[in-house]
Amino acid sequence: MESDDELEGLRARLVEIDGELIRLVGERLESVLKIGAWKAERGVPVLDPGQEAKVVRRAAAMAREAGVDEEMVRD
Numbered sequence: 001m002e003s004d005d006e007l008e009g010l011r012a013r014l015v016e017i018d019g020e021l022i023r024l025v026g027e028r029l030e031s032v033l034k035i036g037a038w039k040a041e042r043g044v045p046v047l048d049p050g051q052e053a054k055v056v057r058r059a060a061a062m063a064r065e066a067g068v069d070e071e072m073v074r075d
Contacts, residue, residue, distance in 0.1 A: 030045055056074055059073050059074070060074055
């Protein structure tokens with residue numbers, strides 16, 4: 001059936017997207033760990049509320065531009 005093929009195609013695309021997301025989350029984690037190590041070596045506090053707020057605002061703006069629920073991204 002054509003609709004079954006279409007559904008399988010849509011599901012296959014989700015699998016591809018999931019793979020991309022997982023790879024990107026891994027890259028982000030690697031970068032976060034490097035930043036943490038850099039800060040630890042220099043005695044800089046790991047938590048930076050101003051920077052965290054900046055990251056959240058940037059992500060929310062990106063969500064708005066992409067038509068994605070901003071609050072979901074903030075969470």
